[in-house]
Amino acid sequence: MEDAFRGGIRNAALRHVCVRTPSVMPARVDHDAVAPAFGGAPSDAIIEIDGVTKRFPGRPGPAVTVLDPIVLRIADNAFVSIVGRSGCGKTTLLNILAGLETPSDGEVRIAGIPVRGPGQGQGVVFQQHALFPWLTAAGNVAFGCRDPALSKADRAERAAELLRLVGLEDAAAKYPREMSGGMQQRVAIARALALDPRILLMDEPFGALDELTRIEMQHELLRIWSARRKTVVFVTHSISEALILSDRIIVLAANPGRVILDLDVDLPRPRGRADPALLAHYERIWAEISA
Amino acid sequence: MTRPATQRIVAVLVIGLLLFVWELAVAWGWLRVYQFPPPSRIADGLREMVTTGFPTGITIWSHTLTTLWRILQGYAAAVALAIPVGLVIGAFPTLDRLTASVVVFCRSVATLSLLPLAIVWFGAGELTKVVLIGYGCFWVMLSNVIAAVKQVDPALVRAGRSFGLSGPRLYREVVLPAATPRMFAGARMALGVGFMVIVGAEMIGTIEGLGALIMEARSFYRSEITILGMAVIGLLGFAISGGLGWLQGRLLPWESGLDAVRR
């Protein structure tokens, strides 16, 4: 699949990721939100990954080291992708950032506060959308607004606003099982945003979608991100996806999981898939991963 | 230690503790002997049941065999009839839609409510009980056979067709084997129903059989024999369902594989 991009998809519709034709994207897209330059100077590091390792006890046998000491600092409002093969520990690292797993050594600090468990305000989007099937789209998003100061009506309003942001205001009353994969992930993103989190953690969120929907969702994510700036940590196994989306790409190798490449992608968005600068980065990353 | 092992050990401990506390509670007068006969008394009752029997002359084996024999007759007749009828109904959708409501209704009739009627028609003897069991088992088995045929994975049928099979041959070589696991499940369900029916049916008008035993024991204030009888009934039910499960595993080994493939 990666080869197709290297060969260069000459399809005009895909040449410039963020230029959308009305037939492809919902008509209510605000093109102005897409246009301004991204990648403004990041402020201080908001996420500090300080010597984090993760070992699992062997059953039987010696312990398996999934992550060797990882030291990273991620800037505020940056879009950072973590790329690697399956099993290289990227999901584990994300779970540690989310507080869903505890590191064997080291610690993670967000805005200076150590992560001790889930629910400290990080928004998380999973590959399997994990929407609550008994709630409508609006219900799922409202679930995320847990601020007790808000009344029920306020919460509903916020949910509606977020659904509008992700382009699903017409689907507010639908249940997850009535929605397509792309719609489900949009709701998942809206739900994570409902927390008004400082950081957004995304674990291969488009991995379960078909190719075309995936590309569409990449557009959408950039559009949403430009409207609601957050620090994003985006896990993916797709190099091209990382290149389209991020300011910075961190490549992990497997066994044990460790950082083998830390690349800044300083290209203006929207980025063309066949752009030579992009392809150069691609070659570089591919060379590291397959070495 | 693995989880299942832990669970089993805790289970044994919990039950052991319960029996121990029970014995003590009766000894100390917290529980009345008649209402909560302690394990020691139940053990005595067991000895009696195995040797002299209760009512005198009918041992626990005799009771158990009587009950089993009744179940077997009714069950065998029901299943033998339900399979061919169900296969025919399942094969013809129009017939199925015609008979569906009748089947559902007859299944909804509480089998034991037929007991008085059965007594009027067949007397108070063995035939009544066998007929009752047969009735209960028949409708459950029939529903399951029909469902088994209807729920054969259409992909399998298509595959069979692509090999040129059709009509009776398709039915025999594809539909039938595919329906067998569900039919087996139906057979297990039917046996469970038969078991429940006989226990109730034996409580009226007979002194032989496990259901009769526990009722008789009560009217003679032998509560420990009642509890003993209940335990034997439980064991019997457990053995029956376990036995059928084992049989299913042996006769239909491909079923678990098929599930994995489907997933």
Place this chain on the structure above:
Amino acid sequence: MSGVRAGSDALLGLAGICIALLAWEAAARSGAVDPAIFPSPTQAIAAATARLGLADVAGHAAWSMARVTGGFLLGTVAGVVIGVAAGWYRGFGLVARPLIELLRPIPPLAWIPLAIIWFGLGEPSKLFIIFLGAFFPVVTAAYHGVTNIDPGLIRAAQTFGLRGPALLWRVAIPAAAPDLATGIRIGWGLSFGVLVAAELIAADRGLGYMIINERNTGGSVGVIIVGILIIGMLNLGTDAMIARAIDWKIGRWHGN
């Protein structure tokens, strides 16, 4: 398209019942068997209305329904609470499960003599038996539902800061609802079956009593048959109502 199909299904179903009734009527009238023993549907109803007033029958039916509803509610509440707790709190489950599994193979009817020993011949003993009929399927379904929740849902809920009882109440129980609903429906059917038996064996009111009393006092077979039919229709009707309720509440969001 599906509307037409459903309509013709219903029509055929009705036709099937009519055919069955007609066959019964014909068989009975053929005179092969003494009509006192084997009445046709019309004869049965005629005999029944002659023997008992509508008020009597309705009274019996009301008693039966009250009993089964009471026992069922008790069994369901106990089953849900214990099943969910056993599934959610591992320690409790380790202790409760063996006890439940030990008692489960004993059919509810086998508890009748013991129920009489414990509670006497009045209402409580019958309620207890019906309670047992509902309890076991519900507790099993509740346990299964809680222990088979998609772990992804729990993780997602945790990222929103849900923990402990809030997690159980807002996420685990709704997620387990489909299984619970199935268990409840099965429990109702079993309760109903158990009700009749319990009333046959030891009661002085109710539909089961009405039937056995008729037999014991050498009365009309028609009453017995009508009683049986009423029980069957009540069972069917209430089950259909429960199925509709479940479909309405859960069918909207469950299933692929």
